[in-house]
Amino acid sequence: MAIGCALGVILSRNPVKSVLFLIATFFAISGHYVLMNAQFLAVVNIIVYAGAIMVLFLFVIMLMNLNADAEPQKSRLVQFAAVLSGGALFLVIIAALKTASAGTGSGTSIDSSGDIGLIHNLGKVLFKEYVLPFEVSSILFLSAMIGAMVIGKKETVPAASTETK
């Protein structure tokens, strides 16, 4: 289902429909996280992606007002190359997964203690061993936010300053 929705993202003509397919894909992936005992990541995935990023995408699409335009297609050769490279990557992944499943079938013990992904243990690991990357990522977030504001405002600020002059 996730793969079908992802194909819908790529193949649908309308950008708004594409965004809706993307939301469905994220919910399907969150379902996979829950199935793999990663409840914290499932919740974070829904909040961050389906909540914030998709609203951002929809906002930009509505802002640009391009929800029904016919996008000019690329040439046949480029399309064929894209499909070919995607299919080749898919084949490589399938081949790798075949050997991997054969390896696990022969007796690798899968640790199925279900408390890895709970927020209690994950928080302990995050704030004991990964404190420095956590702080660095917060600084990255701040700089990205400021950068987005600067890029977005660049058009309006000189116009306003010239108007005031």
Add this chain to the structure above:
Amino acid sequence: MGVLMRRNAIIVFMCIELMLNAVNLLMVAFSKMFGTSDPQIFVFFIMVVAAAEVAVGLAIIVMMYRKVHSVDINILNRLKH
């Protein structure tokens, strides 16, 4: 595949998001398989980087749309001149 096939810049961004999510799913599968919680931390940081990247990228797209009134990525060829 979507990055190569489409010309709408927003859809290219969504396909990049899809690729990052594929990596996240693989990491969670590894964490389930090996019984450690380190990959889930990595997934968390990948989400952080993806969110920052989307913010900056959408700002760039908005600026480009204001300049040339299009989101066609072939127009970026003009940056060469």
